Amino acid sequence: MLRHNRCGEAGTGVIELENVAYSYGGGELLSDISVKLAPGSFHFLTGPSGAGKTTLLKLCYGALLPTAGYVRLFQTDVRSLERDDVAMMRRKIGVVHQDVQFLDHLSVIDNVALPLTVSGRHAEAAGPDLAELLNWVGLTNRADARPPELSGGERQRAALARAVIMSPDVVLADEPTGNIDWEMSQRLLTLLVELNRMGKTVLIATHDLALIRAAKAQVQSRVLRISNRRLQLAGADL
């Protein structure tokens, strides 16, 4: 079952894309995309490699501006935002990338606390919360390690901890299980499901259908598929 170009739930969305197109290097990568992510919803974004999943995710947190249409973050058109306003918005959107980027000269705990640091709330003040967060992602004993010393799964969990430390309303994850084994993928998925149960909106870009099937057993989710530059709502065929 596929429904073209109008995806998501009714009502006000925390992130809304309306007739969005995005072109790069003279070619249109995404076309006529409309989607609304309701508060507390859980979405997967899937599609073949190069289909534009990462681009769509970047549009969702203001890292890219659409070449046509509207992107609204918390009911605000991103085009009307100054760069500093976009930065403020990002504090409400946690992002986890496949190729996680850390500040390699800082320890894991300092990297996890980075969103606090840049917002002027220092890690000392968040001491117990930070320790609890590291415990939640299973990195208590790796708190003082440097990012290059972490395994793939540990990096992803550290990135997830960094993404949620500001208690964002939305968590966007781009191929979060791309570089890790199945067991670790399950562990990461469990953490994302837990976040969703706390009321966070979650959008995971992945081409890992097994992960999507595993998630469907744990949480009510929608699967969006990018095909031929357009977004479709995938259904029972998954």
Next chain:
Amino acid sequence: MKFDLRTLRALLAGDRHADKVVPPSGFTAQLTLFASGAMAFLAVFALALSLASGRLAQRWGDELARTATIRIVAPEDQRAQQTAAALAVLQTTPGIAQARALSDAEQQALLAPWFGSNLPLDSLPVPRLIEIVASEQGFDATGLRLRLAAEVPGAVLDDHGRWRAPLVSAAQRLRLVGWFVAGLILAAVAAMVTLAANAALAANAQVVAVLRLVGATDGYIAQAFVRRFTVRALIGSAMGVVLGMGAVWLLPSGGDMPSFLTGIGFQGAGWLVPLMLPIISAVVALLATAFAANRALRMLS
């Protein structure tokens, strides 16, 4: 990065957490320190040159402006009479504090460097010289010339203006050149810091990307770099100024016979002028880094 009181206070206060987000740059930091120090060292000498030229111009201007000479060029039998007449004119001329005819011995001493000390003045038609020292308000040279022409035909007034003006002008130009050189050095500091900041931002593009991803504003990112370069310029410049002032202090003094070369240095409150260099360098570095950071962050978006 906006410049308001809050930003300035944040820059001055520093933030050890924010300072940590930019990785230490080691060798680059040492180069920036060295370049700031070297520039400040040179700037101290430029200022010393400028201030010394200013003092020289002032001294030449003051001393020469307050003195003048009258030459009595007259036949031997009229020389004494015309000298007395000239002195009488001078006594009634407003603005003249002192006037006296030089003695034979004094005139001989003046000519000794050229003709030796055994010059027979009596047998040579050497004009009699009258030394004039003007009072504070000075005298009217044109009026005096007219009176002397009427009453003492053999008197020629030389108020030193002919050769004083170019000397004073040269010293004043030299002072301006000194300030200009100091300005150029500060501009070079700005250029050097801008280049270093650009290089640092380019080298830390990934750091900038991570900071943006976690919600850092451009102002926050810029401040982390600005604070670092400002502190480096301040410390480097302070070290350069201390070394420069030490070197100037060690320059040989002319003692009681000051000349231009031996007079290069600072006097009195002049020693405070180079102390402003570190602050000026820091401000220049702050503005240069802020400019470079804002430009680089716009390009990195």
